[in-house]
Amino acid sequence: MIVGGFGSNAFTSRQIIPNITFALEKLSPKPDHLRVIVAHEFGHLAQNILSDDAGMNWAKSQWTHPLIWLYREGIATHLSRQIADNIHPSVYLFF
Template identity: 55%
Template sequence: LSPDVNHLRVIVAHEIGHIYHNVMLHNDGMDWGKADWTDGSVNLYREGVATYLSKQIMRGLNESVYYSYNNDGERWLQCYIENEEQIKNRFLEDYIEGWTFEKEKEWFRLSGGQYFGYNRLGYFLGTAFVEYVVQALGESEAFIFWNKHNLKSGVIDWLSKGIRL
């Protein structure tokens, strides 16, 4: 972990974002028994909401800090920006083939990074998806999207550019 207090605050804001998101979903009547926690679209969405919220809570930091939690994430961010369409396509391909623990690791864990040389690229995709939903439906609706809409098809539509929420 970085010793920089702002980096640590971003991590805390991210985790508080998960808690806040769960409360919003719960208050909207989310049936947690039906949640498929192992589905790639769920992780993409949940990490996207938490990252989105950390950016709202800890404004004004270098964009890469919200993903890397340190000052070393600029090349990682540039990789995502320069390869966004290929990254989206690869995630979609992995998702359609069937989600596995290996794919989970590639997209959301520190131990991933085989495809593009950088791990946890799913966080970037998730944040971009949530930002899109916020633009389309508003922030409150974005936070309860999982409860109100078919999350899997929403993510697939967004990834494949046939966007219709």
């Protein structure tokens, strides 16, 4: 957990088993919102582990390419729906 001036409410570092950071001042106090953002970040973690187990060459990953970004966010959003279910669909896209 961190406090102070970050542009995102949470982010996952670019590691196979990443550090997950939550910016306190950017988080919603609503329990469903918190469940979704935590589930989303754990979705990134799960994707990293599954990708590594499948033999991904991490040195060749183009982390800043827009298609990679969309793919990774889409997978994390999908996994967050599996982890934190029965929440209004818009929350998964907003948080």
